Each structure stands twice: as C-alpha cells, then as structure tokens.
Amino acid sequence: MDKTINLTLKVWRQNGPREKGHFETYQVKNISVDSSFLEMLDILNEQLISENKEPVAFDHDCREGICGMCSLYINGRPHGPDDDVTTCQLHMRRFKDGDTVTIEPWRAKAFPVIKDLMVNRSAFDEIIAAGGYVSVSTGGVPDGNAIPIPKPDADEAMDAAACIGCGACVAACKNASAMLFLSAKVSQLALLPQGRVEAKRRAIAMVNKMNELGFGACTNTRACEAECPKSVSISHIARLNREFLKASFAS
Template identity: 70%
Template sequence: MSTLNLTLKIWRQRSAKEKGSLETHKMDNVSTDMSFLEMLDILNDKLEREGKEPVIFDHDCREGICGMCSLFINGKPHGPERATTTCQLHMRSFKDGETITIEPWRSSAFPVVRDLMVDRSAFDRIIQAGGYTSAKTGSAPEANIIPVPKENADLAMDAATCIGCGACVASCKNASASLFTSAKVSHLALLPQGQVERTERAINMVNQMDEEGFGHCTNEGECEAACPKEITVENIARMNREFIKASAVSRG
C-alpha cells in the first residue's frame, strides 16, 4: 500500500449569502486505496479533533448510483476519471505531492448551502414539472402487453441512467441544465408509457429549466464528457426536437 502527501485547497463558505474562499489543508500519509470521500472523512475527523468546523459535503450511497456526491475537483466535476462519481474516485488517481483544489458546483440555480454542499432542488422542480407519466391504477397489467422496440428501450434506458448529480451544469460554461432535462424528456418520450404527456412535458420541463435560471446550451459537449453516467448530447437534440414540435402543436 502506497501513501500520498497532499495539499488540499478547499472552498469554505458559511452560507449562500456570505463570501467564500479557498482554505489550505495538508494531508499526509493518504492511502491510495482510499476513496476521495474517505480522504475527506479523515480530514474532517482531524478538524473535529482540533475543535474546528468540519468541511460540509454531500454524499449518500457511496456506490455511484444515488447522485448525491458532487465536488469540482482540480477543475473537473467528479475529478479526473471518466464516467466516475466522486464517491467512486480513488486516491490512486492522484500523484504524491499534488495540490488538489476542491470547489462546489457553481451555478446561480445551485446556491451554496455550506462549503461544498449546494442546493440542487432546482432539478427536483424540473422533474415535478413533467418528469412523470399517467398510469392506469387497478390490477397489474400483463407486462408484455405494450410492445417497445428494442432500440427505443435501450435509448430510453441510457437516458434513464441519469442520477441527477448536476455535473453537466457544473461543467457547462453557460451552467446549462440541458443535458439533465433532456435525459428526462428523452427517457419518457421514447417509451409508449410517456406518450400521454409528451407534448406538455417538453414545454413544461424546458420552461421550468429556464425559470430556475440555468444558462443556454451552446453545443460544446463538455456535459457529455463530465457525465458520470455518460449521457450523450443526442438527448439534447431530442429535447429540442420535442420542444420545437410541442411548441408548434400545443394548445396550452
């Protein structure tokens, strides 16, 4: 087991209203087998024992599926590895003596709650605006009664792997939420179960995305590269298609 000596520059901010700044911490003998969040746990342990405020950061499942962890590590969302959430990132991805800068997602729609924790409820409101389907209640229907083309099922499943972490917004130079919103619009537009609300969904979700203050998509594709679930920008084109069509035909 090898170890690393690291310098951490961590964003500290007491609340959304107060100004934040980078704070430097030395970390010695960090195991390369540790996950990134375990490394922060050890830092917090040390800070608490010294009677200082621990660094606040979001995390939950720590197995890359819940979408709670975030962190902008050395200029990249979820750090240097592709298709990896921060919780699945390990210290072996870093070099001995390295300086690691850790910042929160930066977007006016994601206000900082404290330190590295941001409020991502804007995403919840986008989902509430249209990320649902109407289902018939009653007895369970026969599972195979609705045929779905294999290709559509695959594309819908690819879109549905979005965990809503917000790395797309964090990486976008315009802080646009197009990749997230388009993954949700695509997921349901591709399936027969999503057809009832198809038109209104596209309009309502795009409207809510704009209400939250996210920026415009300028088709650079950084979001696609940042996404830990490898959602593609093909979904954004689909969302635009859905939205243009819906705007033309909607009576609402």
C-alpha cells in the same frame, strides 16, 4: 496499505448561502492510494474535529455511484480526473504524492451554495415536478409484455434513465445549462409509448421551468457529455429540442 501519499488541499469554505466564501489550505498525510476521495475527506474532517475546528461540509450518500448526491469540482473537473465515475468512485491512486488538489462546489446561479462544498440542487426536483412523470390509472398490474417496445428504443430510454441527477452537466457547462439533465429526463419517457401521451405538455412545462430557474442555454460544447458520470449522450438534447419545437409549433 502499501502505498501512501501526502497532499495539500485547497478547499472552498463558505458558512451559508449569503456569506462570502474563501479557500482554506489543509495538509493531509499518509493517505492510502486505495482509499476513495470521500474517505480522504473523512480523514481530513477527523483531523479538523480533533483540532476543534469546523469539519468541511460535503454531500454524499450511497458512495457507490447511484444516488447522485456527491458532487465536487476537483482540479477543474466535475467529479474529478477520472472519466465516467462519480466523486465517491474516484480513488486516491489518481493523485500523486505532493499534489495540490483544489476542491470547489458546483458553481451555477441555480445551484446556490448551502455550506462549504454542498449546493442546493432542488432546482432539478422542480424541473422533474413540472412534468417528469407519467400518469397511469390504478388498477390491476398490467402484463409485462402487454405493450411491445422495440429493443433499440428500450435501450436508448434506459441509457437516458441512467442519469442520476448529480448536476455535473450544469457544473461543467460554461453556460450552467441543465439541458443534458432535462434531455435525459424527457428522453426516457418520450421514447416509450407510456410517455407519449403527455409528451407535448411535458416538453413545454419542463423547458419553461428550466428557464424560470435561471439555467443557461445550450451552446453544444459537449462539456456535459464529457463529464457525465453516466455517459449520457448529447443526442438526447437533439431529441429534447425536437420534442419542444414540435410541441411549440403545434400549440
């Protein structure tokens, strides 16, 4: 606790999905540069509670970058100024004493605000439910090596599976497109033999669902890839397009 900073926070406050939101300005003092961004918000909330004010609502859970719950659009970037990390992994050493920090929720038609900085990301769950699974017959546990899979394929499927579904891709995209998320979810299964069986049905069902939920189209600006905390590559989007077009022309 050798170095501390004082900050001005501009935080989005909104009572509910249908209410009109606005920015509220707060001062936080003596924040350790070693604390995480969410710890800084905890301190702000303690302060608000002690002043008998409503604390700021924000999403968080594991606080170690794997659950995909934290969000926050900080100073014009999803998950803040650091690359390849989630908001919970962002530290206050990335900010300077006296900085003004603007904190907003993800903005997309398909992600309505629940309260303050929390948004409803159940649209992602609906996309997964539409086809992001494999059907298997129950029975004895198969041998781990029964189906040989080339190492490069396994690696690429694993890179896609790193997606935690946080929604930063949608938040970063000028079109609020969910293509990076969807492509990761389609890729992780399309690359493996177990996923090939339902590949056509899956691609069409998930793409249709994404459209129905009001996400935008992909303009290949690569903003999603730049902001993804898990560095999911847009090459998965090319695979998704391939899978969808093949399935469409074949049906």
